[in-house]
Amino acid sequence: MSGGPGRSGEYRITGNRRKWAALAVLTLAAAGLLSPWASDRPDGLERVAEDLGFVGREAAVPAFSPMPDYEVAGIPWEAARTGLAGLIGAVVLGVVLWSMLRALVKKER
Amino acid sequence: MHIPDGYLCTEVWTATSVAGAAAAACALRRTRTELSRPQVPAAALTGAFIFAAQMLNFPIDGGTSGHFLGSALAAILFGPWTAAAIMTAVLILQSVLFHDGGITALGANILCTAVIGSFAGYGVYKAALRLMKGRLRAVASFAAAWVSIVAAACGVALLLALSGAAAPGAVLGAMFGWHALIGIGEGLITTAAALCLTERGTMRARSDGSFRDGARVRGGAPA
Numbered sequence: 001m002s003g004g005p006g007r008s009g010e011y012r013i014t015g016n017r018r019k020w021a022a023l024a025v026l027t028l029a030a031a032g033l034l035s036p037w038a039s040d041r042p043d044g045l046e047r048v049a050e051d052l053g054f055v056g057r058e059a060a061v062p063a064f065s066p067m068p069d070y071e072v073a074g075i076p077w078e079a080a081r082t083g084l085a086g087l088i089g090a091v092v093l094g095v096v097l098w099s100m101l102r103a104l105v106k107k108e109r
Numbered sequence: 110m111h112i113p114d115g116y117l118c119t120e121v122w123t124a125t126s127v128a129g130a131a132a133a134a135c136a137l138r139r140t141r142t143e144l145s146r147p148q149v150p151a152a153a154l155t156g157a158f159i160f161a162a163q164m165l166n167f168p169i170d171g172g173t174s175g176h177f178l179g180s181a182l183a184a185i186l187f188g189p190w191t192a193a194a195i196m197t198a199v200l201i202l203q204s205v206l207f208h209d210g211g212i213t214a215l216g217a218n219i220l221c222t223a224v225i226g227s228f229a230g231y232g233v234y235k236a237a238l239r240l241m242k243g244r245l246r247a248v249a250s251f252a253a254a255w256v257s258i259v260a261a262a263c264g265v266a267l268l269l270a271l272s273g274a275a276a277p278g279a280v281l282g283a284m285f286g287w288h289a290l291i292g293i294g295e296g297l298i299t300t301a302a303a304l305c306l307t308e309r310g311t312m313r314a315r316s317d318g319s320f321r322d323g324a325r326v327r328g329g330a331p332a
Contacts, residue, residue: 010310011246013151013186019306020151023158031161039166039174044287045110045265047173051283054274059115065208070164085207086164093202094157097195101149104141 027094031086035070036079110178110258110265110288111203112218114211118272122213125268129216132224133197139190151306152187156195158302159183160202167294175291180222181230181257182299185250186306189231196223221264230257246307247300254299255292262288 014020042050049055067073067088071081117125144152159179166174179199183192200218203209210218230253237249266284270277 011307012310013148014306014308016308020154023302023306024154027154027158027161030158030165035161035164038164038176039168041166041168041172041174043110043166043174043176044262044284044291045112047171047287048266048280048283049116049274052275052279054116054269057115057274058113065204065206067206068208070207070209086161089164089202089206090157090161092206093160093199094153096202097156097198098150098153100198101140101144101152101194102146104137105144105146105149106141107146 027090028087031090032083035086036082110222110262111200111210112214112221112265112268114213116211116272116274117214117217117268121268121272122217125220126213126216129219129224132193133219136190136193136197136223140194143188144191148187152183152191152195155183155186156198159195160199162298163199163203169287169290169294173287175287175294177298178222178226178258178261178295179299180226180261181234181250181254181295182302184227184231184257185234185253185299185303189227192227192231193223196227217265217268221261221268225264226257226261229260230254233257247304250300250303251296254296255289258292258295259285259288 041047046055049058067085070085070089071078072084072088073081075081075084159177159182162177162179164176166176168174180192180196183195186192187195197219200210200215200223204212204215204218233256234249234253237252238246241249262284263281266281267277269275269280269284274280
């Protein structure tokens with residue numbers, strides 16, 4: 001699997017920090033700036049549910065999510081509601097994954 | 110492609126919740142050995158990128174949209190178990206914070222996108238590389254991504270059919286058809302990201318897995 005001995009010709013993730021920094025910038029831009037302008041047409045599954053007539057089965061089990069539909073409540077501008085929700089989600093996920101994986105993957109030796 | 114609450118019948122969502130929890134636990138356990146410590150920041154960042162990219166629905170033909178899934182990308186970069194763990198974290202966050210994907214359907218969503226998506230993507234990627242003797246990685250990545258999202262969609266279709274939401278043939282055909290189209294976008298994004306974020310294995314030791322294989326000289330070439 002990945003992370004085997006360093007045979008040349010074997011591909012692995014890049015050690016180029018600039019590329020990862022670029023991915024971080026791209027992530028924040030996508031979550032914070034681009035997300036409000038994403039298409040709001042139904043996605044593949046929603047479309048199939050409409051076409052085959054089972055969209056009505058959807059039942060919201062107690063809606064306790066703090067930011068339903070990727071919107072932070074209480075902000076007058078819709079793009080900011082979505083963009084802020086995206087930023088919060090991306091940052092929370094990054095932090096949670098980092099700490100979870102760090103705890104999981106032990107230091108060598 | 111997040112199944113909301115209500116689409117699945119009680120038997121199906123109960124069974125998939127149990128199976129999904131077991132799969133998630135197994136993925137976490139296997140991630141311990143599959144992922145190496147220096148890869149942790151990159152894996153966390155990839156998870157955040159996948160979440161952000163999933164928000165960007167792109168319009169496709171016929172008044173429908175698609176969005177990036179990411180299972181294949183994570184599997185190509187870090188291996189299938191780590192990918193399953195990352196995707197599970199994405200799904201839990203989306204369901205709990207954003208009400209995207211039902212809580213009762215979380216297990217089903219984990220099975221389809223995190224497990225099926227990651228392993229289908231990884232299997233196709235490895236098989237294609239072997240078939241083409243390591244050449245044409247772009248083709249291998251594209252194929253892995255396309256198969257990954259289509260396989261996940263077929264898994265969802267199967268669960269919907271089992272739940273009596275729609276006739277098996279109709280729902281399978283419709284899910285396959287739309288996601289075969291969405292899979293082109295999935296393939297393009299995955300290929301671009303995978304080619305950009307990987308390199309040949311003779312580079313610096315900092316971000317490679319060969320630390321554990323004895324060659325732990327700082328800055329030295331891996332054995």
